[in-house]
Amino acid sequence: MAERATTRASLTGGSAQPVTDGAPRAIVAGATGFAGALAAHLLWRNPGFQLVAVTGRSEVGRRLDDLYPRYRVPLQIEALDLEAIGAIDAAVVAYPHAAAAPTVGALRERGVRVVDLSADFRLSSLATYERWYGAHPRPDLLAQAVYGLTELHRERIATADLVANPGCYPTASLLGLAPLARAGLIADVVIDAKQGISGAGRTFDETTHQSMAGENILPYKVAEHRHTPEIEEQLAPLRAAGGARDEVAVLFQAHLVPLDQGELVDCYVTPTREVRDDELLELYVDAYRREPSVEVVAAPPGTREVQETNFCRVFAKADPHSGKVIVLSAIDNLWKGTSSQAVQNLNVMFDLPELEGLT
Amino acid sequence: MAERATTRASLTGGSAQPVTDGAPRAIVAGATGFAGALAAHLLWRNPGFQLVAVTGRSEVGRRLDDLYPRYRVPLQIEALDLEAIGAIDAAVVAYPHAAAAPTVGALRERGVRVVDLSADFRLSSLATYERWYGAHPRPDLLAQAVYGLTELHRERIATADLVANPGCYPTASLLGLAPLARAGLIADVVIDAKQGISGAGRTFDETTHQSMAGENILPYKVAEHRHTPEIEEQLAPLRAAGGARDEVAVLFQAHLVPLDQGELVDCYVTPTREVRDDELLELYVDAYRREPSVEVVAAPPGTREVQETNFCRVFAKADPHSGKVIVLSAIDNLWKGTSSQAVQNLNVMFDLPELEGLT
Amino acid sequence: MAERATTRASLTGGSAQPVTDGAPRAIVAGATGFAGALAAHLLWRNPGFQLVAVTGRSEVGRRLDDLYPRYRVPLQIEALDLEAIGAIDAAVVAYPHAAAAPTVGALRERGVRVVDLSADFRLSSLATYERWYGAHPRPDLLAQAVYGLTELHRERIATADLVANPGCYPTASLLGLAPLARAGLIADVVIDAKQGISGAGRTFDETTHQSMAGENILPYKVAEHRHTPEIEEQLAPLRAAGGARDEVAVLFQAHLVPLDQGELVDCYVTPTREVRDDELLELYVDAYRREPSVEVVAAPPGTREVQETNFCRVFAKADPHSGKVIVLSAIDNLWKGTSSQAVQNLNVMFDLPELEGLT
């Protein structure tokens, strides 16, 4: 007779993993957090990969579909033991900053191709990393890392062994600013970002308690946001390609607002010359005409339009009164901002259709 | 040069409809409401059908992906003109009660197989219908309608030409109660239902305004809920099969709570004899072992576990103190409660994999 | 020059406490939780009391208006030291169950009149307490405790030295059921309760994380709710006064829904005889005509109507179809359900206007 379990996993039904023969074997290291769990969910339903293990530094022995019933991944969370797991081809590492690098190193030494969700390999400048995050555990790997904003670096990602998945704020900001930067139009920029509470992750504190986060708009990390150097470092070559000879010091300000998944960045750009709306529209449509995950829109995008998708919606408009240009960029912070972009990168790395398992 | 449009549809990208050769041609009549729009979205991504038109009684000429940017169905909303649309095989009708029946009739007269989302064909008793909804526009069609709770009537649905899709409350209630009813265990039942605001539909009033619906728990239609006869009519043969000779008068009470999509019903059952938890678990696991859309769980289900899925999660537990049995049943009111169940039924009717396009 | 502080308390303005000469000196023990903090806020603005200290088992040294900026109580949180605090007349104790009783005892031994928010003194039966909560630290005090549902026990509260403030679920349930019970009309009752996330308190876990609590309806503690005996114990004498000779076994089921403060209980009563709506209305209006905090309403009450008030809104209706009576009772779980009722009781105990500081 069936025994009453205490798990939230289903006692009936159950979804088998659809896997193509000979698909690369993948793991998610750090599957207990929001980002890792979603990456596991997306890999589980992606026939191009065989998800063979999910690991965690806590919750070992618990099933992932008990911890995250929504995702229905019926694997048991293991402690990370690369010997025991056996041969694998691909890994998503979803550890906190500084904790990720040693695991990424161990995986690389076994020849595993890695997408790392932490900040550990996003910055090419070691000095900049250490100013914001402290000592780097594996600076030797920095040179081989490719910045994983798919739309900017698709070709290099295809052959990369280590992809540093961008932060969600830089993802939205850079997709919004790239066309202007390449056209040499950015003299100065202020970025005001708003994000749902999932952006705080599986953290249990005043920031995420519904009675404190609900009915609130909460600015945080004023004048000290770690994503500034990441945006600046990626913006520099784009601006240079557009003819800029100077550097731009970005002001980035973030806020939590009471929803789950969604992120909007407003970029207030002082342009290098006057631009009109029709020129902006042409610039953006040209830039993204062949991009399957970027939607240029002609009305201000709400984040709900991209929730639980890999899409980024971009809208640009001139403000003749102030002489500035406003660029709005909307993503789902957990999807395109984190985990679906990680899978998008894995698809590119393993020569699969770029959006396999994501639509 | 590109012209700035006023629509919220994307100017770049665009998803082609994946269609199997020779797939049945389908329409959604009434695609401007929540239920019809979601049905269109689900059919658009279902390769087993070719969605050839979406119609509306308002918003004609507007694109559906402007009205519902989330759904990315790039069809223009048309007035319903069966001549103009040409040959079609299948239709989902998403009109209000009483407005649906004439259109269903017109479609049936052209040989179109229909899933109707309204209440017009859910009740087999004309008298009961007229007590709650007024005169029936097409009582002649009642006899051919099959009640579309897939798990209860799959075989009859497979050959039906007219399927009456259940209400969301009856869907959750009946999946929760069916095993107990068939086992002859229900002497009396009180149903307390909670639902997200999407249950009120695309209605713009005090019920749905975020400043009134938010931070509120709102009971409505006390002692006068139209879903009572629908539940009772479906429960009767199940109870009879379980040996019951009497009728049960259901008390059903509904509430709106501040979320979007999600529905929980609590069924408080006075059993005909004492039952223990282990017997209940065996009863439910047995009942649903082969059902792909029903998940029997061993912990109280939250509605978030089934959001944007065709799953119903069911949990049953005895309360020795009061002698009653508590059955909890959780669905997404717009998915399994309405539109994904409609597509599940269409898949069954056209001999496609039952969950095609739904997972 | 002003130094930049790290506190969320304001650097300008600041509200002095309005205190009547000779007002009783009060403390709140356990002011770091939701209930204690709100009690401190309500006492601070109540001119009938002088709030002389707020204590906590954590956060000592932090100002309460830093921990709870909304409440603007500029007192520093202290460790509880009755010697150091000096002479006090009144205390609200907001500790967890079992932790409260020893502190209540220490306060009583100094002659302080106490309102205790825990369950420690709510049940007159020691056996019942120990079945649900384990060993009682101070059973000797049980006899002097008065159950603090103001509307039921106002006269005894006026002279009590120890008031056991009711749970929020019993508060709403009993105010809803009392008129029926006194009229001898309750044969059986099922209570389905819904509550906002603040009901989980300042607890940081999956239950309260906005990304898990939001977009969710979560049933909990199925068939094992501690409030059942509290409701039954209070209902018994009311039913006896109405002529009942038997006991009623209450089925109580609770749910968390995604809002902050608000609670609705639906009581499904099997009446001892048929009752009609007009009789119900007369019964309820008669019962509560002179009660300043109970509003009998003629439409189903939403919880938003009572948010941040000491009101309970009650609505009763017969369901001729099932033969049952539905009673809806709405309160703010933190106000009338906890802290404002505590202050209401203190006002009664110290012969102040009952709603001083609460309107």
Place this chain on the structure above:
Amino acid sequence: MAERATTRASLTGGSAQPVTDGAPRAIVAGATGFAGALAAHLLWRNPGFQLVAVTGRSEVGRRLDDLYPRYRVPLQIEALDLEAIGAIDAAVVAYPHAAAAPTVGALRERGVRVVDLSADFRLSSLATYERWYGAHPRPDLLAQAVYGLTELHRERIATADLVANPGCYPTASLLGLAPLARAGLIADVVIDAKQGISGAGRTFDETTHQSMAGENILPYKVAEHRHTPEIEEQLAPLRAAGGARDEVAVLFQAHLVPLDQGELVDCYVTPTREVRDDELLELYVDAYRREPSVEVVAAPPGTREVQETNFCRVFAKADPHSGKVIVLSAIDNLWKGTSSQAVQNLNVMFDLPELEGLT
């Protein structure tokens, strides 16, 4: 016997209006919208005024506590008939732009002192008004109107007969920027504003439907916001007093986020010279030391800290990296942003304690 009403007003209890002898007689014209209803609520509980009538252009005959049960104002909504109402001293006019001016005129001609919540008298420049709102119905009254940002114009408000209550965005923006402007420190400013859904008012459409507004961040009116000239016009004399000889063209961008009441503006200021945090703190504390409704804080303020209060919380910080200054200003858009500021102004006009009825 009591008759079952259909109203949501209470059948028991009922709050009498506390009125000081000889208190000015006041009305609210346009009490059916969010702003007017809250103004009525605040005047009802303010002993300094006698609220003698609430009027509406719709809902005539309905009681205000049925339309807004939370506010418990038991007056019947009347059509505005100044003859019938009789002698009154004060009025709050809560009509849409352009509709307000004629009624304000009629009231002024009877000698009534008016606080107008519309934009009709906020701009001193008729040309600017007409560019944004069309023809002005009563330009003759512009000269007597005083801009009702209490903290900026308290003395003139005290003797004014017509006060133009500021928009909520200008209120937060100007309180945030005034100290910098007066110190001659603003060279350029971008304002990014976020607001709860109540900011859209009692409007029933896609903007306010919970299933569309929830889980969304929605930018609107990009590069075309009407509040820009209001902010610029008020900022000009402050900047001039600080020595500025030029004009500043403000970029203002607004967003709706899914909460009810709350507004945060982020002001990104390019300063005329380098400023440090300690200088900023001193500047702000000095500016607002004696302001009872402005709280200078040393941590980024969340809007929840000011919900349902007349407080504005202000925080300023330098960003050495970009060279800019960030000023955050948080209010409740319906309270300090609209209705409680209206009552604050009425209190000043009638020589009552400034926060009477507001704390």
